[in-house]
Amino acid sequence: xxxxxxxxxxxxxxxxxxxxxxxxxxxxxxxxxxxxxxxxxxxxxxxxxxxxxxxxxxxxxxxxxxxxxxxxxxxxxxxxxxxxxxxxxxxxxxxxxxxxxxxxxxxxxxxxxxxxxxxxxxxxxxxxxxxxxxxxxxxxxxxxxxxxxxxxxxxxxxxxxxxxxxxxxxxxxxxxxxxxxxxxxxxxxxxxxxxxxxxxxxxxxxxxxxxxxxxxxxxxxxxxxxxxxxxxxxxxxxxxxxxxxxxxxxxxxxxxxxxxxxxxxxxxxxxxxxxxxxxxxxxxxxxxxxxxxxxxxxxxxxxxxxxxxxxxxxxxxxxxxxxxxxxxxxxxxxxxxxxxxxxxxxxxxxxxxxxxxxxxxxxxxxxxxxxxxxxxxxxxxxxxxxxxxxxxxxxxxxxxxxxxxxxxxxxxxxxxxxxxxxxxxxxxxxxxxxxxxxxxxxxxxxxxxxxxxxxxxxxxxxxxxxx
RNA sequence: GGUGGAGUGGCCGAGAGGCGAGGCUCAGGACUGCAAAUCCUGCCACACGGGUUCAAAUCCCGUCUCCACCUCCA
Numbered sequence: 448x449x450x451x452x453x454x455x456x457x458x459x460x461x462x463x464x465x466x467x468x469x470x471x472x473x474x475x476x477x478x479x480x481x482x483x484x485x486x487x488x489x490x491x492x493x494x495x496x497x498x499x500x501x502x503x504x505x506x507x508x509x510x511x512x513x514x515x516x517x518x519x520x521x522x523x524x525x526x527x528x529x530x531x532x533x534x535x536x537x538x539x540x541x542x543x544x545x546x547x548x549x550x551x552x553x554x555x556x557x558x559x560x561x562x563x564x565x566x567x568x569x570x571x572x573x574x575x576x577x578x579x580x581x582x583x584x585x586x587x588x589x590x591x592x593x594x595x596x597x598x599x600x601x602x603x604x605x606x607x608x609x610x611x612x613x614x615x616x617x618x619x620x621x622x623x624x625x626x627x628x629x630x631x632x633x634x635x636x637x638x639x640x641x642x643x644x645x646x647x648x649x650x651x652x653x654x655x656x657x658x659x660x661x662x663x664x665x666x667x668x669x670x671x672x673x674x675x676x677x678x679x680x681x682x683x684x685x686x687x688x689x690x691x692x693x694x695x696x697x698x699x700x701x702x703x704x705x706x707x708x709x710x711x712x713x714x715x716x717x718x719x720x721x722x723x724x725x726x727x728x729x730x731x732x733x734x735x736x737x738x739x740x741x742x743x744x745x746x747x748x749x750x751x752x753x754x755x756x757x758x759x760x761x762x763x764x765x766x767x768x769x770x771x772x773x774x775x776x777x778x779x780x781x782x783x784x785x786x787x788x789x790x791x792x793x794x795x796x797x798x799x800x801x802x803x804x805x806x807x808x809x810x811x812x813x814x815x816x817x818x819x820x821x822x823x824x825x826x827x828x829x830x831x832x833x834x835x836x837x838x839x840x841x842x843x844x845x846x847x848x849x850x851x852x853x854x855x856x857x858x859x860x861x862x863x864x865x866x867x868x869x870x871x872x873x874x875x876x877x878x879x880x881x882x883x884x885x886x887x888x889x890x891x892x893x894x895x896x897x898x899x900x901x902x903x904x905x906x907x908x909x910x911x912x913x914x
Numbered sequence: 915g916g917u918g919g920a921g922u923g924g925c926c927g928a929g930a931g932g933c934g935a936g937g938c939u940c941a942g943g944a945c946u947g948c949a950a951a952u953c954c955u956g957c958c959a960c961a962c963g964g965g966u967u968c969a970a971a972u973c974c975c976g977u978c979u980c981c982a983c984c985u986c987c988a
Contacts, residue, residue: 458918476988484988491988521986601917604983610916611984628985652985674988679917684985704919705988712982741937742927747920747981754926757938764937767951799928803936813952817945884947891949902951909951 450505450793452670453745455678455700456603460795465669466698470508472664473499474697476656476673476681477513477559480540481521484547485721486739486750487674487706487713493736493845494703494744494796495672496553500843501792504784512663513556514656515541518563518649523638533639547723550732551739552845552852558663562655566641569650569658572692573630573643581691585621588633588646594626597687603700604679628684630654653684660689660696667695675702676712703744710749721750733853734759737846743799761806765837766848767911768809771816772834774909776827779849780834788840798844805840808833868899872908875901 450463465471475495478488492513502509517537526533541561548555573590576582581597584590594600600608608626629651634640640647660668673682682700689696705712706721713721726735729752738758742748773779785808791801812833819826841847871890878886891901898913 478988479986481986488988494988519986604917606917606984612915626985675919676983676987679983680985681987703988705982707981710981712987745919746927749926751926754938757926761937764951771951797928800935803928806936810953817952879947882947888948895950900950903946903949904951911951 448790448793450501451795452699452701453795454698455702458605461699463669463699465507466667469506470510471502471670472510472668473502473512473670473672474656474660474664474668475511475513475556475671476677477515477556478540478544479516479519479521480537480544481519481525482540484540484544484723485706485713486723486726486735487721488544489547489551489553489723489735490706490739490748491672491674491703492548492553493551493739495701496845497740497744497798497843498670498672498701498796499554500845501796504843509557510664511554511557512660513559514659515544515559515561516652516655517541517561518639519652543724549852550723550727551736552732552850554845560659560663562650562659565655565658565662566650568662569631569654570643572654572658572661572688573645575692576630576688579691582630583623584631584645585623587621588631588648589621589629590631590643590645590651591622591627592630592684592687592691593623594628594687595624597691599690600687601679601683603683603686606679628653628680630688653681654688656681657685657688657692657694657696660685661692661694666693668697670699670701671697672701672703675704678702701744704747706739706748706750708750713750726755730755730759731853733846733848734762737762737844740844740846741798741802744796762846765805765809765841768812768816769834769838769841769848770911771909772812772830774906775816775819776831776834780831780838782839782842783832783835784839784843785836788836788843792843801840801844805837808837808840812837868894868910872901872910876908 451460452463453460473495475491478484495513499509499511515537518533522533522536525536529536573582576592577584577590580593582590582592594608611626631643631645631648631654632651633646633648638649640649660671671682671685678700686696707713708721723735730738735755738755739748741758769780785804787804788801791797791804794800812830815826815830815833819830838847838849842850871894875887875890878884878890894901894910895913900911900913902909902911
């Protein structure tokens, strides 16, 4: 089966046919840099990173744009609170996001545009919309989109305009209709602003994504992604602006579900302990990624530390197999992508199904490892094949243990430490040889207290860090 | 009020008419000097009430519970 993806627009799974053969353009709504990233933000990054890696594996040349919205009401508020300029707030949290993305091995986008770098494009878009009558400037410096003038609206969220609850503050505004939304907001005293033909001001929330997607991906592109909660109003308004400008815009809309805590969506108050910076104190980045990536992207992930730990244990089993296979083979496994994995991924990125296949492969691999006899070339080949299929799958999911990105998670695995542990192991070995098990076990216990696990194998003892 | 989603074994979590996804935990076994790691066996679940069908977790009708979006949101 070829790649099929669920399109929010049609509420069904559709075959992916790119606009330009061999190429794929993706626009992902990135962060509004107003605070530190929690694991929900990062989940979105991981989900779409997996999509990107899969498309790349399938042979597409992927242009992946993930924006940074670096001007907005909350950033200005935060600047007040923190007593630093708004642009310093934006930079601070943009860097926090970059750090978090890198900890979970999310690839850098092809380009990462900032809203404030695209004011010119936004003004051009507004001019187009005003010229063709879909937008209006009431004279106070604001620019609004007239939603009643649209041929279609709310096609993504499948709502009727009159069913929407009306905005609370609509009465005293310059809007023609309460549902009209701001493309541009006039500057209040002390706020940053940019000059436009309609007055000094700053972008409304939605305009930047239309302008930037158009700049880097063109009038029409393949996939637009983001969190479920962006469907309305953000993505509806992007569609409204872009289609009114005559752009085809995105063919497929993909939305990731969120991470919940105690059954509820993470809000700021709940999210404090779930900052990426906190979680990676508990588990390694690769384990956090495994956790966030292992649920289907359209399913809610109910966060708990227990589930996180459990998933980490599951990952270590897979990792342990690859480590043992590497020792036996005397080289890093290759990278193969199996037919089962391909079938699962092609079915709207069915990672959980793919994971079941990986678990079965690992079991077969462990069995092959334990039944391997000296000089068994067929057995070695089998182990090499299985290890390569496991590693190949992990690599697509961004969790390849051999990926240098994760090297920082193994700080203690230096040659010096290896030498010291082996020294102790040699002493234990000689104690075992003379059947002095009390001494042998004492050595093992002492090493364990330092956080090092000992496994005795027919080929001798091996050690790993316990974590 | 409108729109969308969810309810699966001790726990997590897939599947969407027909042979027990998978993981974690736990119990037993194999291996081991003892462990660890690994493998094997066991734990036959689908919110509730009806219906359709040879066959329903899956389809239909109804009910209950929970969550989300409706101009701050990943």
